[in-house]
Amino acid sequence: xxxxxxxxxxxxxxxxxxxDNGGFTMKAGFAKSSPTLDDCHTIxxxxxxxxxxxVWVGSQLEKCNDFGEITFRRPVEKGFLVNWEAEKAIWDNAxxxxxxxLACDPHTxxxxxxxxxxxxxxxxxxCDEIVFEEYEFASYSRIIxxxxxxxxxxxxxxxxxxxxxxxxxxxxxxxxxxxxxxxxSTVTPLFKGRPIQQAIRRLSIGGKFLTNYLKELVSIRxxxxxxxxxxxxxxxEAICFVSDDFKRDLERTWKGASASRKKGLNGDRExxxxxxxxxxxxxxxxxxxxxxxxHGAKIRKMGSLAGAGDTIEDxxxxxxxRFTVPELLFNPGDVGMQEEGLPGTVLQSLxxxxxxxxxxxxxxxxxxxxxxxxxxxxxxxxxxIRQLAPAECVVRIARAPDPIKSTWLxxxxxxxxxxxxxxxxVTRQEYQEHGSGWVGKAFSGAVQR
Amino acid sequence: xxxxxxxPTSTSIKAPGWALVPDTAIQSPAQQTSGRKRAARSLGxxxxxxxxxxxxxxxxxxxxLDKDSHRDVQIPVPKDNGKVxxxxxxxxxxxLMSQKTxxxxxxxxxxxxxxxHHGATSAATLRTPAIKPTKSVPNLKRGTTSENQSTSGPQTxxxxxxxxxxxxxxxxxxxxLRTYVPxxxxxxxxxxxxxxxxxxxxxxxxxxxxxxxxxxxxxxxxGYWGTTKCMKCGVRVCSLECKGAHDDGRCLKYYG
Numbered sequence: 185x186x187x188x189x190x191x192x193x194x195x196x197x198x199x200x201x202x203x204d205n206g207g208f209t210m211k212a213g214f215a216k217s218s219p220t221l222d223d224c225h226t227i228x229x230x231x232x233x234x235x236x237x238x239v240w241v242g243s244q245l246e247k248c249n250d251f252g253e254i255t256f257r258r259p260v261e262k263g264f265l266v267n268w269e270a271e272k273a274i275w276d277n278a279x280x281x282x283x284x285x286l287a288c289d290p291h292t293x294x295x296x297x298x299x300x301x302x303x304x305x306x307x308x309x310x311c312d313e314i315v316f317e318e319y320e321f322a323s324y325s326r327i328i329x330x331x332x333x334x335x336x337x338x339x340x341x342x343x344x345x346x347x348x349x350x351x352x353x354x355x356x357x358x359x360x361x362x363x364x365x366x367x368x369s370t371v372t373p374l375f376k377g378r379p380i381q382q383a384i385r386r387l388s389i390g391g392k393f394l395t396n397y398l399k400e401l402v403s404i405r406x407x408x409x410x411x412x413x414x415x416x417x418x419x420x421e422a423i424c425f426v427s428d429d430f431k432r433d434l435e436r437t438w439k440g441a442s443a444s445r446k447k448g449l450n451g452d453r454e455x456x457x458x459x460x461x462x463x464x465x466x467x468x469x470x471x472x473x474x475x476x477x478x479h480g481a482k483i484r485k486m487g488s489l490a491g492a493g494d495t496i497e498d499x500x501x502x503x504x505x506r507f508t509v510p511e512l513l514f515n516p517g518d519v520g521m522q523e524e525g526l527p528g529t530v531l532q533s534l535x536x537x538x539x540x541x542x543x544x545x546x547x548x549x550x551x552x553x554x555x556x557x558x559x560x561x562x563x564x565x566x567x568x569i570r571q572l573a574p575a576e577c578v579v580r581i582a583r584a585p586d587p588i589k590s591t592w593l594x595x596x597x598x599x600x601x602x603x604x605x606x607x608x609x610v611t612r613q614e615y616q617e618h619g620s621g622w623v624g625k626a627f628s629g630a631v632q633r
Numbered sequence: 634x635x636x637x638x639x640x641p642t643s644t645s646i647k648a649p650g651w652a653l654v655p656d657t658a659i660q661s662p663a664q665q666t667s668g669r670k671r672a673a674r675s676l677g678x679x680x681x682x683x684x685x686x687x688x689x690x691x692x693x694x695x696x697x698l699d700k701d702s703h704r705d706v707q708i709p710v711p712k713d714n715g716k717v718x719x720x721x722x723x724x725x726x727x728x729l730m731s732q733k734t735x736x737x738x739x740x741x742x743x744x745x746x747x748x749x750h751h752g753a754t755s756a757a758t759l760r761t762p763a764i765k766p767t768k769s770v771p772n773l774k775r776g777t778t779s780e781n782q783s784t785s786g787p788q789t790x791x792x793x794x795x796x797x798x799x800x801x802x803x804x805x806x807x808x809x810l811r812t813y814v815p816x817x818x819x820x821x822x823x824x825x826x827x828x829x830x831x832x833x834x835x836x837x838x839x840x841x842x843x844x845x846x847x848x849x850x851x852x853x854x855x856g857y858w859g860t861t862k863c864m865k866c867g868v869r870v871c872s873l874e875c876k877g878a879h880d881d882g883r884c885l886k887y888y889g
Contacts, residue, residue, distance in 0.1 A: 233708045241711065257708040258701055261735040268728050273710045302837040304742040310731075313724040375823060381831040385839045388699070396698040404854065404883075410703045438857050504856040517848045519698070520691035524842040532839055538818040538826070620724075629828055 194611055196602070197322050200294040201279070201286070202595040204329060205229065205271075207260040208366035208391065208554070210242075211592040212278065212286055215599035223596065224589045225285055227278050231257040231270055242274040243285075250464045251414040263300040263367035263390075264307055268314055275319070294609055295321040296595050298329035301370055301384045305624065312623045316615045323609040326627050330361035330372035331379045332594035333550055333584070341550070341582035358544035362530065362565075363591075364555035366391040369513065369526055371533040373545055378629075383536035387529050388521070389512050391554055395420050397519065398509045406500040407461075415470070419459055419502075420509065422472050426560035427507040428567070437503035455506060460499040475501055510558050514568065527568035546573050549581040552590045556583050687867065739834055746833050854878045 204211035210229040213219075225243075232240045234254050240247075248254075259271035279286050295315060299308065308326065315324050334355035355377025363370045369387040373380045399416040402409045409416055427433040437455050454475060462470035512518055514525040524532065530549075534542055549569070556562065566581045573579050584590035599605050610623050625631040697703065721729075804810055818826075831837075850859040852871035859869025863876070866884050870876045 231708050231710065233706070239708060239711045255702055255704075255706040255708065257706065262699070264735055264738075266733070266735045266738065268731070269710055272729065302831055302834050304738050304834060305745075306738055306741060310728045314728055317722045318725045375827060378827050380826055380829075382826065382829045384832065384837055386837045387839050392701070393698050396700070400698070401856065405856075413702055434857065439855060508851070508856055515849065517842070517846075518851065519695065520848065521695055522841040523839045528842055529839040538822060539815045540817040542815075544817075628830065 194323075194606065194609075194613075196294055196606060196609060196611070197292045199288065199292060200296065200599040200605065201288060201321075202296045202592055202599060204298045204332075204589075204592045204595065205260065205265055206329075206365060207258060207263050209588070210274070210278070211589055213592065213596070214286070214288075215596045217600050219593060219596035219600060221586050221589050221593060224592045226588070227274070229258065229260055229271075229274060231273065233257075242277045244277065249467060251462075252464050253411045254414050255411075256413070260367070263365070264303050265299065265311060266307065268310060272314070272318070290319045290321045293321055294599070294605065295319075295324045296332075296599060297324065297326050298332065298591060298595070299326055300367070301328045301330065301372060301379065301381075302386065303328075308624055308627075309620050312615070312620045316612055316620075316623075320612060323611040325608045325610060327595070327608070328372070328379055329591045330363050330370065330552070331374055331377060332591045332598065333361050333552060334359050334374045334377040335594040335597040336584065336590060338548060338550060338582075341584070342548075342580050356548065358541060358548050360530070360533075360545045360549045362526065362549060362551045362553075362556075364390065364513065364526065364551070364553040366554065369529070369553070369555065371526075371529050373533060373537050373541070375541070380537055383533045385529050385533040387513070387516065387523055387526055389516055389523075391417075391420075394424070394509050394512060394555070397512060398424070398505060401505050401509070402500065402502075405505075407498075415462065418470060421557075422470075423457060423459060423502055423506050424510050424558050425507055426510045426514070426558055426564045428560060428564055430507070430511060433507055434504055439503075456501060456503045457506070458499045458501050460497055463497075510555070510561065513555065513561075514564065525568075527565060527572055530569055531572050542574065543577045546577040547580045549579070550590075551581065551583045552587045554588055556587045742833060743835065853883065 200215040202213060202215060206229060208229060210227045211224050212227060213224040216223055227243045228245045229242070230245075231242075232245055232248070232254050234240070234248060234250055235252055236250075257267075257270055259265060259267040259269075259274065261267070265271060278284055279288055279290075281287065297311070297315065299311065311326060312324075315321055336356075338356045338359060356374070357376055359374040361370075361372045361374060363372065368390045371385045371387075373383050395413060395417045398420050399409050399413065402416065402419075433455060456475040457472050458475050459472055460470055462468055508518070512521075514527065516523045516525060523529075534545060537545060546569070551562065551565065562581065562583050566579065569581065570579045586593070598608075610626055614626075615623055622631060850869045851857065852859045852875050853868045854870060854875035855872075857871040857875075859871055861870055861876070862868070863870060863879060863884055868879065868884070870879050
């Protein structure tokens with residue numbers, strides 16, 4: 185029995201949901217013809233349990249105002265979507281519940297889902313099966329997250345004239361994406377929007393690692409913060425910076441340093457700050473203020489003078505913690521990790537790329553991920569890559585306007601072009617016909633469609 | 634060194650491949666020093682973080698830093714009673730019930746890779762450069778040196794031919810001022826590279842830095858340079874004040 189030569193024309197629904205399923209937050213939203221960052225919703229990708237043993241799922245966490253001793257269960261482990269039981273609860277809450285901001289009917293929706301590079305095959309297969317058998321999306325594609333960034337308007341970031349709006353979905357030709365996120369930091373060279381898989385490298389340090397390191401340092405030096413991961417994450421985001429001269433800053437924060445040495449030679453601001461801890465009972469947020477070495481501050485801290493009008497406040501004085509923590513991204517050896525820092529990882533990745541592409545890759549480096557928001561990160565990264573790169577090559581490095589939502593936005597640009605979308609999507613019908621093994625091959629490019 | 638020779642006796646059997654060899658290796662400094670305690674200490678502490686125990690401590694520390702919380706937490710998914718349970722397929726049930734962690738999946742993947750590698754030596758998931766750099770790759774390390782000129786002659790001419798014409802400069806042909814940019818790879822090379830399968834999780838991990846830079850050591854208490862080691866446990870401290878704080882609560886070992 186000869187099969188029909190041409191498969192029937194595939195028809196995709198108009199609505200496309202893009203989910204950038206990160207370890208800390210999930211970035212999700214519907215595609216539009218001209219998408220903006222406001223179309224993207226950031227949903228905490230976790231189940232959380234507070235002191236009162238109440239469990240918050242995903243976006244419900246916005247209503248929570250007591251983060252003391254809160255514990256998290258995250259379905260994404262080391263950047264990979266492992267636990268579907270928890271993830272299903274979060275997805276149901278975000279996309280299926282009535283009244284959810286992103287409520288949709290999967291049967292009439294296309295899905296673009298991101299995954300971390302180098303995901304084990306078993307996890308990819310699980311993901312495909314859940315999407316088609318449990319949620320029954322009309323069509324679906326699974327893309328490694330850095331490659332979606334190629335669909336953003338990269339050139340305008342480097343100050344060159346932006347591309348013509350007439351050809352919206354043409355991906356950047358050569359792009360090196362540094363994605364430093366919650367679970368790890370990856371370096372991915374992209375050629376015409378497609379990843380060079382053999383050259384992807386990963387540094388096992390991400391935002392979570394930095395938070396835990398800060399938590400450990402503070403627990404040794406100030407208060408026991410081992411149960412306060414959420415708070416330490418806020419502290420990290422408020423105070424950390426990447427030093428441009430580690431040795432000098434370490435000398436300046438030495439406890440025996442004289443006042444003039446602390447200030448630095450040319451009157452820089454002092455590094456040491458106080459972080460006033462939040463009071464969840466009084467609904468007070470924590471905040472940073474310049475260090476106050478006076479006696480009065482110490483008295484207030486001890487609470488011995490706390491009368492009716494006085495406020496008792498707890499604060500901790502942070503010095504070299506501010507820059508030794510993010511320093512791990514550049515020197516993982518400081519905690520004994522046998523991996524090279526982020527600039528060295530970039531060069532290791534490039535060594536697997538033909539030398540002919542080096543100039544183009546080094547001139548188009550895009551940084552995404554939450555760690556790039558740390559003050560001084562970009563200048564340090566640029567300086568160190570410049571030192572390591574061949575002298576002939578121009579090094580241009582830019583941070584996406586919103587490094588957290590950038591991947592989502594790229595996906596939205598891709599989805600806006602219906603023909604480009606059609607080329608990458610696998611429909612539910614195809615899944616039912618060929619099975620999950622075929623789908624896995626289709627996404628890795630091993631099957632001609 | 635006295636000469637030791639096994640004399641053939643009636644009981645000794647000549648077994649092939651075995652011989653009594655005098656141990657002429659240089660004695661380690663630990664054996665030379667007098668004093669048992671000092672020897673025990675210098676074994677572990679003199680040469681930096683080299684002992685197995687210290688390596689394990691570092692690995693455990695790194696694993697702790699990569700955890701979500703320092704305690705094991707079990708948060709059950711809240712039951713939603715209002716929802717009608719949909720009929721699920723076997724695959725979905727299996728995946729939702731699965732208690733596998735990433736470590737389990739990683740072990741599975743490693744086993745699969747090992748098996749594949751065992752079966753066929755050309756396992757593509759191992760980290761081997763799929764594309765060998767073309768035969769005359771110029772040395773793209775800092776600065777051009779004269780040795781580059783001989784290796785990359787034809788390629789640079791190809792590039793300069795394709796480059797848009799600019800105003801002629803008398804110094805353009807000066808060999809000292811020429812830049813050497815390798816040509817872009819051909820379409821076939823790029824196609825092969827783009828269709829190569831992804832690396833396994835462990836193969837994609839970034840390699841340790843080249844040797845030469847010693848690890849920086851910091852004071853355990855205050856974070857300043859850790860210039861001195863605790864004689865008991867080997868942790869670094871910077872000053873007597875920090876040593877006191879370390880001894881008060883954090884030094885738990887009595888013997889090195």
